[in-house]
Amino acid sequence: MIYTYGDQTHSVTLEPLPDGTYRAVVDDRVYVISAAQIDGGWLLTLDGTQVVAYSAAHGDTRYVAAAGETVTLTVPQTRRRAHAAGVGDLTAQMPGQVRDVLVAVGDVVERGQPLLILEAMKMEIRVSAPAAGRVKRVLVEAGAVVDRGQRLLEIE
Secondary structure: OEEEEOOEEEEEEEEEOOOOOEEEEEOOEEEEEEEEEEOOEEEEEEOOEEEEEEEEEEOOEEEEEEOOEEEEEEOOHHHOEEEEOOEEEEEOOOOEEEEEEOOOOOOEEOOOOEEEEEEEOOEEEEEEOOOOEEEEEEOOOOOOEEOOOOEEEEEO
16 A cells, blocks of 8 residues: 655555564565554554554545554555546455445445445455546455455446
8 A cells, every 4th residue: 555644655565464463564664563453443562562543534544643643644546547537446455354335336426435344454444436426336245355456346
């Protein structure tokens, strides 16, 4: 996944490990993370240090509050393969499981409208419409396990 923080762009990948932890690679730095959901947030253990973090998403903006600091991240629009005027294929940005599909073929959607919900690393991720359009194809169903980069649905 690519995020922009201030005027810098960072690459972030997460890989599950056999022991239930995750390997996080941020640019060229590698971290081992464990995560436990607590009171609307997460207890993260990062290389042996614990921190409570809270996160929220609105469209392509992600907010993370941890250790007394709030960080705003954005997902560059170029991560979606656009076919015309901001519409096209939506793909999974990380491996996970489809928890709910909120639209059907033929539905008219507005920019920012939630289309489906993924669960990845015990986090709920809302996949939202990048632009107004009509749902052309839904390529997954609730319960499906998806890989990073897998097409989820198409909007025209």
